[in-house]
Amino acid sequence: MTDTEPAPAVAETAESIATMEIRGAATIASAAAEALAEQAEAAAEADATAADPEAFRASMRAAARTLRETRPTAVSLPNALRYVLQRMEGDSVDRLRRSVVDASEAFVRQLDRAQEDLGRVGANRLTDGDTVMTHCHSTDALACIEAAVEQGKSISAVVKETRPRQQGHITAEQLRDAGVPVTLIVDSAARRYLDEVDHVVVGADSIAADGGVINKIGTSGLAVNARERGVPIMTAAQTIKLHPETLTGHTVEIEMRDESEVIAPETRDEVGEIAVENPAFDVTPPRYMDAIVTEQGQFPPESIVTLMRELFGEGAAEPWAEP
Numbered sequence: 001m002t003d004t005e006p007a008p009a010v011a012e013t014a015e016s017i018a019t020m021e022i023r024g025a026a027t028i029a030s031a032a033a034e035a036l037a038e039q040a041e042a043a044a045e046a047d048a049t050a051a052d053p054e055a056f057r058a059s060m061r062a063a064a065r066t067l068r069e070t071r072p073t074a075v076s077l078p079n080a081l082r083y084v085l086q087r088m089e090g091d092s093v094d095r096l097r098r099s100v101v102d103a104s105e106a107f108v109r110q111l112d113r114a115q116e117d118l119g120r121v122g123a124n125r126l127t128d129g130d131t132v133m134t135h136c137h138s139t140d141a142l143a144c145i146e147a148a149v150e151q152g153k154s155i156s157a158v159v160k161e162t163r164p165r166q167q168g169h170i171t172a173e174q175l176r177d178a179g180v181p182v183t184l185i186v187d188s189a190a191r192r193y194l195d196e197v198d199h200v201v202v203g204a205d206s207i208a209a210d211g212g213v214i215n216k217i218g219t220s221g222l223a224v225n226a227r228e229r230g231v232p233i234m235t236a237a238q239t240i241k242l243h244p245e246t247l248t249g250h251t252v253e254i255e256m257r258d259e260s261e262v263i264a265p266e267t268r269d270e271v272g273e274i275a276v277e278n279p280a281f282d283v284t285p286p287r288y289m290d291a292i293v294t295e296q297g298q299f300p301p302e303s304i305v306t307l308m309r310e311l312f313g314e315g316a317a318e319p320w321a322e323p
C-alpha cells in the first residue's frame with residue numbers, strides 16, 4: 001500500500017459495492033464507513049503513512065474517493081464518507097486513527113438506531129390486518145413492516161419481484177422469516193394487485209430538496225398507479241438519504257447499469273441491432289408520495305427541505321477532495 005493506494009479491505013469493499021454484492025443504500029453506507037475504519041488501521045501500520053499525519057490524511061481521502069466512485073445514486077454513500085472524514089482529527093497518526101475508528105463506529109450505531117426509530121414511525125401508519133405492497137429490497141421499508149408486526153399487528157405483503165435483479169426475492173424471504181404471509185408477483189402485475197393492498201411501502205436511495213424520491217426503477221410508476229387506485233404510499237428513508245447537493249440546484253445522477261442485466265450476453269448476438277438501456281433508479285415527484293418517514297418523524301415530501309437545511313445547512317462538503 002502506497003500513500004494513495006487504498007488498503008486491500010477498501011478495494012474489496014469498493015468492488016463488492018460496484019458489483020452489488022453489497023447493495024441497498026443503508027447497507028452501502030455502513031460498509032463504506034467500516035471500510036474507512038479499516039483504511040485507518042492499515043494506514044497506521046504502513047511504512048508510507050505510519051509516522052506522517054499528512055500522508056495518513058491523504059490516504060484516507062484517497063480511500064474515500066475510491067469508495068465514492070463505486071455507485072452514483074445512493075447519497076447515503078457520500079454522506080457516510082462525509083460523516084467519518086469530518087470527524088477525523090488529531091496531530092498524530094494514532095489520534096487520527098482513533099478518531100476515524102470512533103466516527104465509523106458511531107456512524108454505524110446511529111444508522112441502526114435511526115432505522116429502528118423510523119420503523120416505529122412507519123409502523124404507526126399501518127393498521128392491523130393491512131396488506132402492504134413492496135418494491136425492491138429496502139431495509140428501511142422492512143423496518144416499518146417488522147415494527148408493525150412487533151406491535152402485534154397482523155400484516156401481509158404483496159412483493160414485486162423487481163426486474164432486472166429481482167431484489168424482491170430478498171424482501172419476500174425476509175418478510176416470510178418475520179412471519180408475514182407473502183405473495184410474490186411480477187412487476188407488471190402490480191396495478192392489478194393494488195386493489196388488494198392497503199399501503200405501498202418503499203425505500204429511497206436519495207431524497208431531493210423538492211421532495212422527489214429517488215429509488216429503484218419502477219417506483220415512480222408504482223406511485224402513480226397507487227395514487228390512481230387511492231392507495232397511500234410512503235417512503236421509509238433515514239435522514240442520511242437526504243441529498244445535500246440538491247439544496248443548491250444539483251440533480252441526482254441516475255445510475256445506468258450494464259445491458260447484460262437485461263439481456264443475457266449469450267443471446268445478445270442473436271438479437272442484433274437493438275439498443276438496450278438499464279437505468280437502475282427513477283424519480284417519483286413529491287405529489288405522488290404521501291409521506292417520507294424518517295427517524296425524526298414523518299414529513300409531507302414538500303416540507304423535507306426544512307429538515308434538509310437543518311441537517312445540511314452548510315452545504316455538501318467534499319472532505320475527500322485533494323486540498
Ligand SMILES: O=C(COP(=O)(O)O)[C@H](O)[C@H](O)COP(=O)(O)O
Nearest residue numbers: 023024025026138139140203204216
Ligand atoms: O433501491 C434500492 C436498492 O437498490 P440497489 O439494489 O440497486 O442497491 C432500495 O430501495 C434503497 O437503496 C433503499 O434501501 P435501504 O432502505 O436498505 O437503504
